[in-house]
Amino acid sequence: MNKSAASLALAFAATLLGGCILPPKDEPQQQAVQAGNLGLGQSAPPPAPAGWWHAYNDPQLDRLVDETLRDSPTLAQALARVREAQAMADVAHAGQLPDVSYDAQAQRQRFSSTFIYPPPYAGNVYWQAQQGFNLNWDIDFWGKQSSLVKQARSQTQATQLDVASARLALAGAVAQAYINLHRNYALADVAQRTYEQRQRILDITRSRVHAGLDTNVDLREAESAVPQAEVALKQAQAAQALAVHQLAALSGHGAEAYAGIVRPTVDLDTALPLPQELPADLLGRRPDILAARLRVEAATAGRAAAKAEFYPDVSINAFAGSNSIGLVDLFKATSGIYGAGPAIHLPVFDAGRLKANYRGATAGIDEAVASYNDTVLQAIRQSADQLSDLAALGVELEAQKRSLDSAESAYKLAEERYKAGLSSYLTVLTAETQVLDARRQRVELVSAQAIARVTLLLSVGGSFDPQAPLPLDGAAPATQTAASNPASNPSSN
Numbered sequence: 001m002n003k004s005a006a007s008l009a010l011a012f013a014a015t016l017l018g019g020c021i022l023p024p025k026d027e028p029q030q031q032a033v034q035a036g037n038l039g040l041g042q043s044a045p046p047p048a049p050a051g052w053w054h055a056y057n058d059p060q061l062d063r064l065v066d067e068t069l070r071d072s073p074t075l076a077q078a079l080a081r082v083r084e085a086q087a088m089a090d091v092a093h094a095g096q097l098p099d100v101s102y103d104a105q106a107q108r109q110r111f112s113s114t115f116i117y118p119p120p121y122a123g124n125v126y127w128q129a130q131q132g133f134n135l136n137w138d139i140d141f142w143g144k145q146s147s148l149v150k151q152a153r154s155q156t157q158a159t160q161l162d163v164a165s166a167r168l169a170l171a172g173a174v175a176q177a178y179i180n181l182h183r184n185y186a187l188a189d190v191a192q193r194t195y196e197q198r199q200r201i202l203d204i205t206r207s208r209v210h211a212g213l214d215t216n217v218d219l220r221e222a223e224s225a226v227p228q229a230e231v232a233l234k235q236a237q238a239a240q241a242l243a244v245h246q247l248a249a250l251s252g253h254g255a256e257a258y259a260g261i262v263r264p265t266v267d268l269d270t271a272l273p274l275p276q277e278l279p280a281d282l283l284g285r286r287p288d289i290l291a292a293r294l295r296v297e298a299a300t301a302g303r304a305a306a307k308a309e310f311y312p313d314v315s316i317n318a319f320a321g322s323n324s325i326g327l328v329d330l331f332k333a334t335s336g337i338y339g340a341g342p343a344i345h346l347p348v349f350d351a352g353r354l355k356a357n358y359r360g361a362t363a364g365i366d367e368a369v370a371s372y373n374d375t376v377l378q379a380i381r382q383s384a385d386q387l388s389d390l391a392a393l394g395v396e397l398e399a400q401k402r403s404l405d406s407a408e409s410a411y412k413l414a415e416e417r418y419k420a421g422l423s424s425y426l427t428v429l430t431a432e433t434q435v436l437d438a439r440r441q442r443v444e445l446v447s448a449q450a451i452a453r454v455t456l457l458l459s460v461g462g463s464f465d466p467q468a469p470l471p472l473d474g475a476a477p478a479t480q481t482a483a484s485n486p487a488s489n490p491s492s493n
Contacts, residue, residue: 029366065171081162099135104129108127109125143304147302169458180246182266185240194229285460299368404442
């Protein structure tokens with residue numbers, strides 16, 4: 001009898017296994033770029049320190065960045081996504097542990113007089129009640145639950161790095177807007193000097209006309225140049241006000257903050273100096289690259305979990321409690337019930353749901369790998385672009401400095417000659433135009449160089465120092481994990 005039961009059970013199991021659904025042969029098609037072939041190391045350097053903007057030594061900039069990072073809706077959204085991902089990771093982890101529940105129910109019913117119930121219950125109405133504890137523990141034979149946990153953890157770490165990336169971008173936006181404010185103040189200074197300069201030339205022209213050395217035509221030309229300079233000054237001051245408005249908006253404030261934003265005290269020529277060499281490995285610590293790498297890992301783990309869905313689910317079930325007819329006897333020892341045993345669930349027919357889910361998980365790996373590749377290539381291009389811009393700007397600034405010195409000298413000489421009656425007003429005006437253009441160009445080039453430095457800093461993850469020891473806020477666990485698990489060919493998993 002026992003041999004027959006065992007044979008029947010084996011035959012039943014063989015039938016189930018023979019009829020079970022098998023995963024499709026789909027494999028990922030995308031290949032992750034090899035970091036070493038792109039000038040990047042196989043492991044990321046230490047993460048960049050927070051607070052890189054302190055290098056400007058400007059308390060007002062520090063305050064504006066701190067307010068932006070504290071009040072930014074963009075950052076609040078990123079932090080909310082971290083909490084959501086952490087909650088999903090907790091849910092996945094809970095799936096590895098036993099589930100215990102308590103159930104109780106009572107109902108008033110009439111018992112059949114032609115069934116198993118003896119008198120006095122047969123044909124009469126009584127309360128029937130049941131209560132007890134239930135235990136269910138899914139045994140993770142095929143690694144499905146552990147894959148889901150790995151997927152959730154990688155996604156959580158990626159969202160933490162998204163926060164670091166958002167912080168970096170916001171701080172960079174404030175710093176660049178602050179440089180723009182500095183630029184507009186400098187341009188307003190040039191316009192102010194131009195106005196004063198033309199007022200001085202007007203005074204000289206009046207003296208020359210009074211002495212009979214110039215005509216009223218020269219006087220009218222000098223007089224008309226003063227309002228033009230005044231208009232340019234007003235335009236520069238308006239641009240300065242607009243830059244203040246932009247900074248206030250970035251830091252989460254309105255018009256009430258305008259008066260509190262004063263002239264920057266930064267020295268753009270010395271802030272954020274570039275090192276002699278800039279290792280390409282710095283790109284490996286960019287938060288967006290690390291996050292993209294972790295999403296490849298999450299997609300790979302998700303595919304492993306989808307594959308495990310094709311195999312039998314084995315669980316242990318147990319219960320202990322009591323039931324009775326009539327509420328009085330429900331908690332008596334004689335009403336006790338208990339039991340335990342294994343359970344198995346094997347998909348046989350699901351209309352293609354599991355296969356579709358598996359193909360979708362495979363496509364998810366391709367999407368994550370493609371996104372990682374694009375992020376890496378864009379980071380390399382951005383850094384290379386900024387290095388080229390900075391090299392060109394350095395050459396331009398050297399040439400422009402010589403041009404400005406020559407223009408300043410020519411203007412001083414023209415002014416002295418005009419004052420002495422040795423040249424015309426047209427000569428002075430031409431020299432003045434050249435020096436004004438050179439001054440404005442100087443301001444624009446210095447500001448462009450400063451903005452390019454900030455953009456390059458953002459492109460390499462927030463620091464030019466490859467040995468920077470401190471992590472970005474909220475990104476340490478994810479950075480360490482991603483650095484120790486560089487992206488490889490996901491199709492091998």
